[in-house]
Amino acid sequence: MPSANMTVWRGDDDGQYENYEVEYQDGMVVLDVIHQLQATQAGDLAVRWNCKAGKCGSCSAEINGQPRLQCMTRMTEFQDGEEIKVAPLKAFPLIKDLVTDVTYNYEKAKTIPFVDLMKPDENDVRRMAQIDIERVQEFHKCIECYICQDVCHVIRDHPENQDNFAGPRFFVQLASVAMHPLDQNAKADTVSHGFGLEYCNITKCCTDVCPEGIKITDNAIIPLKERRADELYDPLRALGRFINNLKK
Amino acid sequence: MASIESHDYDVLIIGAGGAGLRAAVEATARGCKTAIITKSLLGKAHTVMAEGGMAAAMGNVWEQDNWKVHFRDTMRGGKMLNNWRMAQIHAQEAPDRVLELESWGALFDRTPDGRILQRDFGGHRYARLAHVGDRTGLEMIRILQQKSVAEDIDVFSECTINQLLVNDSEVNGAVGYWRETGDLIQFRAKSVIMATGGLGRIWSVTSNSWEGTGDGHSLSMNAGAEMIDMEFVQFHPTGMVAPTSVKGILVTEGVRGDGGTLRNSLGERFMFNYIPAMFASETADTEEEADRWYTDKENARRTPDLLPRDEVARAINSEVKAGRGSPSGGVYLDIASRRDTDYIKRRLPSMYHQFMELAGVDITKESMEVGPTAHYVMGGVRVDPESAATSISGLYAAGEVAAGLHGSNRLGGNSLSDLLVFGKRAGEFAAERALQMEHSALDKEQVDEAVSRIAKPFDSVGTENPYTVQSDLRELMQNKVGIIRNRSDLESAIGEIAKLKDREKNVTVSGTHSYNPGWHTALDLQHLLSMSEAITKAALEREESRGGHTRDDFPTPSDEFGKLNIVATLSDSDEVNIKREPLSEMPEELAELFKD
Numbered sequence: 001m002p003s004a005n006m007t008v009w010r011g012d013d014d015g016q017y018e019n020y021e022v023e024y025q026d027g028m029v030v031l032d033v034i035h036q037l038q039a040t041q042a043g044d045l046a047v048r049w050n051c052k053a054g055k056c057g058s059c060s061a062e063i064n065g066q067p068r069l070q071c072m073t074r075m076t077e078f079q080d081g082e083e084i085k086v087a088p089l090k091a092f093p094l095i096k097d098l099v100t101d102v103t104y105n106y107e108k109a110k111t112i113p114f115v116d117l118m119k120p121d122e123n124d125v126r127r128m129a130q131i132d133i134e135r136v137q138e139f140h141k142c143i144e145c146y147i148c149q150d151v152c153h154v155i156r157d158h159p160e161n162q163d164n165f166a167g168p169r170f171f172v173q174l175a176s177v178a179m180h181p182l183d184q185n186a187k188a189d190t191v192s193h194g195f196g197l198e199y200c201n202i203t204k205c206c207t208d209v210c211p212e213g214i215k216i217t218d219n220a221i222i223p224l225k226e227r228r229a230d231e232l233y234d235p236l237r238a239l240g241r242f243i244n245n246l247k248k
Numbered sequence: 249m250a251s252i253e254s255h256d257y258d259v260l261i262i263g264a265g266g267a268g269l270r271a272a273v274e275a276t277a278r279g280c281k282t283a284i285i286t287k288s289l290l291g292k293a294h295t296v297m298a299e300g301g302m303a304a305a306m307g308n309v310w311e312q313d314n315w316k317v318h319f320r321d322t323m324r325g326g327k328m329l330n331n332w333r334m335a336q337i338h339a340q341e342a343p344d345r346v347l348e349l350e351s352w353g354a355l356f357d358r359t360p361d362g363r364i365l366q367r368d369f370g371g372h373r374y375a376r377l378a379h380v381g382d383r384t385g386l387e388m389i390r391i392l393q394q395k396s397v398a399e400d401i402d403v404f405s406e407c408t409i410n411q412l413l414v415n416d417s418e419v420n421g422a423v424g425y426w427r428e429t430g431d432l433i434q435f436r437a438k439s440v441i442m443a444t445g446g447l448g449r450i451w452s453v454t455s456n457s458w459e460g461t462g463d464g465h466s467l468s469m470n471a472g473a474e475m476i477d478m479e480f481v482q483f484h485p486t487g488m489v490a491p492t493s494v495k496g497i498l499v500t501e502g503v504r505g506d507g508g509t510l511r512n513s514l515g516e517r518f519m520f521n522y523i524p525a526m527f528a529s530e531t532a533d534t535e536e537e538a539d540r541w542y543t544d545k546e547n548a549r550r551t552p553d554l555l556p557r558d559e560v561a562r563a564i565n566s567e568v569k570a571g572r573g574s575p576s577g578g579v580y581l582d583i584a585s586r587r588d589t590d591y592i593k594r595r596l597p598s599m600y601h602q603f604m605e606l607a608g609v610d611i612t613k614e615s616m617e618v619g620p621t622a623h624y625v626m627g628g629v630r631v632d633p634e635s636a637a638t639s640i641s642g643l644y645a646a647g648e649v650a651a652g653l654h655g656s657n658r659l660g661g662n663s664l665s666d667l668l669v670f671g672k673r674a675g676e677f678a679a680e681r682a683l684q685m686e687h688s689a690l691d692k693e694q695v696d697e698a699v700s701r702i703a704k705p706f707d708s709v710g711t712e713n714p715y716t717v718q719s720d721l722r723e724l725m726q727n728k729v730g731i732i733r734n735r736s737d738l739e740s741a742i743g744e745i746a747k748l749k750d751r752e753k754n755v756t757v758s759g760t761h762s763y764n765p766g767w768h769t770a771l772d773l774q775h776l777l778s779m780s781e782a783i784t785k786a787a788l789e790r791e792e793s794r795g796g797h798t799r800d801d802f803p804t805p806s807d808e809f810g811k812l813n814i815v816a817t818l819s820d821s822d823e824v825n826i827k828r829e830p831l832s833e834m835p836e837e838l839a840e841l842f843k844d
Binding site: 027044058 | 390714766
């Protein structure tokens with residue numbers, strides 16, 4: 001069996017990288033090698049994982065500096081003997097080894113409005129055309145791996161922005177509410193409350209790393225920014241609001 | 249001993265998959281203070297792995313479909329061992345649960361006239377599965393997760409329950425630990441709902457994640473609940489087989505539902521050689537008829553590629569044994585030669601992605617190699633069909649951990665609908681009980697016992713590595729209590745499990761209490777071992793072949809065993825006891841449906 005040259009972060013903020021030589025089989029992914037390491041040399045090595053098929057988004061880590069899913073990173077990508085450095089996601093507080101505290105994301109999730117759909121027709125049917133739901137289905141592919149949150153420099157380099165910035169994952173969720181063909185109320189909220197959309201300067205780092213290939217910037221963030229600009233800064237609408245206020 | 253973090257809830261739900269979340273939404277809506285406990289982060293439960301869809305007789309694609317046809321398919325798929333009342337409730341209520349999910353934001357694929365599209369699946373007479381491409385489970389979990397957040401339900405993430413507390417023959421709480429810190433936590437609850445999913449980790453080739461260690465099965469049995477049908481395990485016919493590291497990962501039945509076919513190394517569509525008498529009248533016997541069936545359900549019979557999963561898994565097993573398998577020990581699943589590239593990518597995007605990324609196989613150009621993988625347990629905690637109540641007061645169970653709906657074999661697509669139909673009912677009846685009573689005191693002795701068991705692997709003087717014991721058990725169960733079983737293997741397995749139980753007592757772990765997977769693995773072993781024992785003993789007792797239980801020493805179904813459940817309970821000395829009990833009798837108006 002070939003052996004992998006693994007360098008893995010061990011411990012909390014005061015920890016360090018440790019180097020391990022780990023035997024592995026053909027066809028393995030990085031997560032398999034981490035499990036092998038756990039079973040043979042480091043029983044207490046902390047790593048999150050669930051499905052091992054790129055569907056649950058649990059095993060995100062920074063592999064040779066790139067935030068990725070460990071379960072979708074095949075060992076064949078590396079040269080024989082090449083050092084494979086596995087580090088925890090940098091944007092979130094470290095708990096231990098490869099596990100970080102992702103509470104920030106769960107707190108932001110609480111701020112996103114829930115859909116509020118129009119009533120179904122008299123036969124209890126909600127008709128929607130496939131073509132109208134497809135753009136929202138793209139957003140629903142999100143597996144919440146938080147890799148987009150991890151690379152977003154608005155928070156990666158400036159944690160102080162966290163309070164005012166929902167992050168790419170939640171812009172995607174906002175877009176999925178705002179663009180639901182039958183939503184009637186929640187969509188207004190998504191536009192009127194900023195969620196920090198203005199912090200994003202569309203560098204597309206999030207889009208580049210999305211393991212689901214969601215076009216986060218083009219299909220979610222930019223349309224939301226446009227709607228917001230339309231809603232709040234369109235001169236005709238501003239005039240309309242002014243007249244409405246006069247009437248009141 | 250230090251003080252333990254304590255919480256009181258009306259309804260405590262263990263497990264945050266589809267059933268747990270749906271139950272939580274229901275209990276909250278009925279005014280209960282509700283908590284969800286999950287071993288993982290919220291939204292990562294095994295439900296995300298469900299691909300093909302959710303079965304519900306909505307009749308959107310074939311208006312001839314209705315609950316009676318779905319009920320009949322479910323019973324026949326389960327080889328008539330199902331609890332008929334659960335199968336009836338499930339078939340009747342599934343369409344409402346689909347529409348409810350839609351009202352909470354789920355976006356199922358659509359028919360040309362804008363209604364929910366339904367897809368073909370094994371054992372279902374009509375195209376019946378509401379779906380979102382091949383990632384329906386992800387849609388379900390995310391929508392329920394967002395609904396739970398909107399309802400402000402308390403969630404204890406990365407928290408593991410290690411014991412249920414029983415007072416006066418009533419479940420009234422639970423003890424566990426936080427995975428992050430190792431700190432202990434206890435709950436007082438008026439009702440507890442078990443929604444922990446399955447136990448696929450018992451086998452070495454499985455589609456299940458680390459979480460599927462049978463915790464809820466084992467906690468319930470320990471608390472005194474009756475288990476039924478534990479011998480029935482579904483080996484999904486199509487798991488990935490190569491490369492080795494991905495062995496077991498699920499390949500959705502949707503591939504066959506959307507036109508894919510199984511072939512052996514000679515290129516033959518071998519399923520035509522494995523049509524059982526029970527399904528002969530409704531299964532195509534020529535390739536021409538089978539292929540026509542996809543578009544003409546009135547004049548053609550269903551392709552044998554879509555026989556129930558137990559039939560297909562056994563057929564694949566036989567082909568490989570006969571030397572007609574693929575190089576990696578599976579068979580071929582071919583959709584490339586049968587559907588165009590655009591169609592495959594649109595209908596099966598995550599299968600395309602999964603094979604491309606993990607195996608370097610382009611499924612629009614080449615066949616997939618597939619073979620059986622431990623996927624689902626039909627057996628579990630015995631429940632009342634109406635209320636999901638178990639045999640102990642205060643304890644409810646829903647989803648995979650509960651038994652009865654699927655009989656000896658589950659049809660694809662009936663799991664997601666099971667989660668919602670019985671998750672909702674469990675939430676409803678658990679809430680009804682909780683609203684009528686006060687909390688009762690926790691038994692300190694039981695709490696202390698749980699606390700010392702949780703700490704034990706650190707105090708052990710033994711030298712066993714928990715990962716090694718787990719992998720030895722999985723190897724044993726794969727070899728001796730797998731798809732094809734016989735008396736001598738099962739008897740020998742019972743002896744081996746006893747030895748592994750002794751080794752489990754000597755398991756030791758290194759490191760600290762902070763996020764220590766070695767320790768967590770050590771604690772999960774007790775569940776894996778006791779459920780392995782229950783499965784093996786039940787499998788030894790059932791001297792016939794039926795659904796997800798095949799004995800090569802009793803290769804056919806028997807009338808005697810077809811009328812009874814195998815019931816497992818735990819004795820005072822922690823041994824699994826087995827007894828036989830007659831099935832409940834189906835009323836005449838339902839029995840009529842099977843007379844043709």
